Amino acid sequence: MARNTKKTRGLGRGLSALMSDVAQDDTTTATSARAxxxxxxxxxxxxxxxxxxTFAPDALEELSASIAEKGIIQPLIVRPAPHHDGHYEIVAGERRWRAAQMAxxxxxxxxxxEYDDTEVLEIAIIENIQRADLNPIDEAMGYRQLMDRFGHTQEQMATALGKSRSHIANLLRLLTLPKELHGYLVSGALTAGHARALVxxxxxxxxxxxxxxxxxxVRETEKLAKKGPAIKKRAVPGAPVPKDADTVQLENELxxxxxxxVTIDHKPKAEGGKLTIGYRTLEQLDDLMRVLSGQ
Known part of the structure; x- marks a missing residue:
């Protein structure tokens, strides 16, 4: 059962309206909202x-020192705490709250x-995406959550978040890479530019x-990728022929x-093939029908 079913703001107003309520987690902003x-x-x-x-201790110490000197410029966004009268639950600004206690x-x-549980989660994801230190995989996972859980399109996210649609699409493509590469991106061993060349x-x-x-x-990585795999796989009798990089790239983009x-089955030297689109929910099927019908 949802802890707070009252829904007076948020999803019905659209992603851009939710974004207007998410203050940047930064006390150095020149202007601030009124508490x-x-x-x-x-x-x-x-x-x-x-x-x-996780909250980096060094960054918290720096923020705490700034708050001790200047105070909290950007107020925390909260909602009434469910089942706890007179108390509040943080919707956006936990980092400031932690630093304030240190100060x-x-x-x-x-x-x-007044947000319900669904809206709180959506805003938490949006705020997480705005982090300056976010790695490409975490950012891409945030976009994927907004698409899968709340039905936002890439265009809607690009407009509301101030990103280009190509930026969001390129990050989502990184999620198709092997998990080991995800680790390289999280650690910083690879940049998003390097990883895109390997998709x-x-x-x-x-x-x-x-x-x-x-x-x-990145340029050298792109050249390496165009040469193809340096190690050739042994052919196994009866095994399916691996897809070429162009087909895989097209699958990922779609x-x-x-x-x-999306799966594309295209026989070598043939003109036709088969395109398969898999959906997980009826809502996704409805979205697909709207896209195909041009709505």
Missing amino acids: DLHVPVERVHPNPDQPRR KLHEVPIILR GHDLATELAREVIQRKLS AAALGMK
């Missing part, structure tokens, strides 16, 4: 479903909103290791555009 209230810090509690679980502030400024390769993992070992640039799994 509705100032409340004791102990009456404010973090969101238990916050997707961000020994007794009160924090808040903007009070669709059967031996993307081996190529990525070579890129890291040789410290290749999958990123539609938000659904």
Whole structure:
């Protein structure tokens, strides 16, 4: 059962309206929203479903020092805490709340909103995407969550978040890479530019290791990728012929555009083939029908 079923704001107003309520987690912003209230810090509690679980200690120390000197410029966005009268649950701004406690502030400024659980999660994902230190995989997963859980299109996200549609589509393509490459992207061993050049390769993992070992640039990685796999696989009698890189690339681009799994079966030297689109929910099927009908 949802903890807060009242839905007076949020999804019905669209993604852009939700974005207007998400303040950047930065106390150096020149302008600030006006707080509705100032409340004791102990009456404010973090969101238990916050997707961000780690907060860099050095960054918190720096923010705490800024808050001690200047105060909290951007108020926290909160909602009434379910089943706890007089208390509040953080919707956006947990980092500021933590830093305020380190700075020994007794009160924090808040903007009070009426959000249900679904809206709280959506805003938490949006705020997470705005992090300056977000790695490409986490950013791509945030976009995927907004598409899968809330039905937002790439165009809607691009407009609301101030990103280009190609930026979002390129990041979503990274999710099709092998998990080992995800780790390289999270650690910073590979950049998004390096990884994009490897999307669709059967031996993307081996190529990525070579890129890291040789410290290749993005342009050098693109040249390496065009040469094809450095290690040839042995042919197994009766085994299916692996797809060429162009076909895999097209599958990934269609999958990123539609938000659904796409499979292309194209026989070598043939003009025709088969295109398969997989959907997980009836809502996704409805979305597909709207796209195909031009609505």
